[in-house]
Amino acid sequence: MVSTEGLMPVEGMQKTVLRSWKAPIALAIFTALYGLLLVAAPREGVTTFRLSTQADAIQLPDLVVPVMPTAWICFALLVLLTIASFALVRLGGRSPLWIVIAYILIGVFGFLTWAAAGAAIPVTGLLAGSLTLAIPLIYGALGGVIGERAGVVNIAIEGQLLAGAFTAAIVATITRQPILGLFAAAFAGILVAAVLAAFAIRYLVDQVIVGVVLNVLVAGLTSFLYSQVLQPNAAQLNAPPRFPRIPIPILSEIPVIGPVFFRQTILVYLMYVAVALVYVGMFHTRWGLRLRAVGEHPQAADTVGIKVNPTRFWNVILAGAIAGIGGTVFTIGNGIAFNKEMTAGAGFIALAAVIFGQWDPIKATLAALLFGFASSLQNTLSVIGSPVPSEFMLMLPYLVTIFVVAGVVGKSRAPAADGKPYIKG
Template identity: 55%
Template sequence: MTATTVAPPAPAPEKAKPLAPISWKAPIGYGVVGLISLVLFGLLPADGQDSTFVLSTSKDFFTIDPITVPAKVTAIVLSVIALVLAGISWQATRNRRKVGAWLPVVFGIVVVLAFLTWADAGKSSPLPLTGLLQGSLFLAIPLVFGSLAGLLCERSGIINVAIEGQLLAGAFLAAVVASITSSAYVGLVAAPIAGMIVSALLVLFSIRYVVNQIIVGVVLNVLVVGVTSYLFSTVLKADASTFNSPPKLPTIDIPLLSQIPIVGPVLFRQTILVYIMYVVVVLLQIFVFRSRWGLRLRAVGEHPKAADTVGIKVNRTRVRATLLGGAVAGLGGAFFTVAAGLAFGKEMTGGKGFIALAAMILGRWNPVGALAAALLFGFSDNLQVVLGIIGTPIPSQIMLMTPYVVTIFAVAGLVGRVRPPAAEGIPYVK
């Protein structure tokens, strides 16, 4: 009797994974904005009006003559370019291809240029484009430091809603110390200490007493406003010459680099606080994503139980990251007093801490992304100042709303689906 060999059954074919649904939000958004730009900035202005842009300063290596362009034609051309980019986004979405970061950047630039061309049409005062960019970077300082502070805390699992209070505390202590010592640099050193004190209260209640982190952050903001307002009314007002007359940080021109037209004044003709900001962004980008410390920080924020099993002290890591974040935010608070050369005033931060949180989310918890988002908000903040100087037809009340409207639309329309650290806001108790 011969044995018969039975062939093994053929494996069942694998089921194809269903494709993710196509999101048309980006191309539709680009298309709508492009059409609005074409109608408002291109078709509505009167014929024959020109727009003039100033690109250089007196300290540059060479002078670039002001550029004068026909407002209507230029705005139409720029708006058409924006619509072409919207078409590229639509085609890429249809074919399920990802477009690089270049598309939203270029789209934003051409739409902003179309808007500036319209705003300056027929004005006797030229629009100082270099000054607009230089001021935008300067005004973005507290937003950059605030967003980096939130990034450090939330990457470790602590929600930091107290950025507003940390900025205000840093501004207060920087003003007082700089006034007493007659040194803006000493005030700059003191500012991070104030931010760390606020962070110490945050970790005390969030980690030690396991209080809801969002509630603690809100309460700390109110506490800092109350304490600084009381000290301002009782101490600083009584002897402003001694306690509330901070000197201003001097502008430092980097030799040769600061004399490059356009780029030089914007990047290399700033205060030391801006140069510190460059260093902090680069260091955090490296350490958070390219170091053992950063790996542990992200592990604690993503899966604290797994981090604990391999020997990482979860709560100790969170405490250190939150204190460091408070120091960074306090440093940003120095912008309002010693960097801007202003005396301390009640609630002078004006909600910048909450815009910094939006910049952190828009930047997807990434230092470089947070920097880009903060620059966007800083640009919108400075834009309403510059357009008010040249006499734009937009009402001043609308211009004051610009930074906050840009914040809402940017977070709602550009963030998309982002995932915060998985253990964010969840206390870790053994």
């Protein structure tokens, strides 16, 4: 809900302040729901948060907290954050990001305390699972950020992830070399992106329609090939090896952080590099300046000698390669055979992360991590026997997506020329 409330005088001038009430209203609704949960279903006992595993060199003691006192303290903090959000929107027009982050952290801690009453939550396992589930989302979100910053809406992230997973499984199985599967996945993502770029940039077809058609095409093609080719020859074509985990000395021994971030496969370490390179390149290099120029004001970019459509084309190709690499997580990343539509909508959640992250690589990565955490939380609560209905747990990642995009993202402006074809002349 966005409304304009009056004119505020500033040094004799009249300045219109656009206030976005979406974030505080969303926080108020979820705070009320959380309070109703505590009133309607109080739980007794204590909740244990296990901060270390038996393999850790440094052992941290378990964190044991009483359920209801901790849950009510978290509720009080959520109320204060909601009030602060309303006040800051009233004064400055928007709710700052730190309030949303603090709200999510406190809310998750309070909900976990309530849901796991009488049980123990393996914090390291929960966070490691979150990162693993977020990796394809991060790769997809990086591809989405690059494509949309260049002015092309990349709805086809789902198809690029699926094509990458399919190709990586076959090539890695045949060659027994996961690294070759990685390159094959990037190439598959490039092929899907090339079709998107050709139709959207050269033939001026609606970009959203092309993206949807590509998703359906890739899903149908891979499902057909899976049934007709992979299933009858599973041992020869669909038994991919996995990337080994590579612990980083010293860093991998840091409590909690080490096992989560530094006992990972090459796909995770490559993701760290990709996020850093895309961020630095986008905001601190000539390539990034040209990329943003053709997405914000292609006419102005054209007048200074930037070739708008070729710049868009090659950046969409780059975005496809990155998203294709993300697809490898579903197969060779975990040593799992390819299956029909195994990406399960990850491309669309990655697209939501792009919007939630306001087309910024770092913010989009944080958004993808949040969605990965929601999926990991679903698995963890199911294992420990939480009273939360299983149907709700299956919906949790998608509910979080709706919550952050429709509720707390506030005013978010896409690149001005995003989705608009450029015709020279």
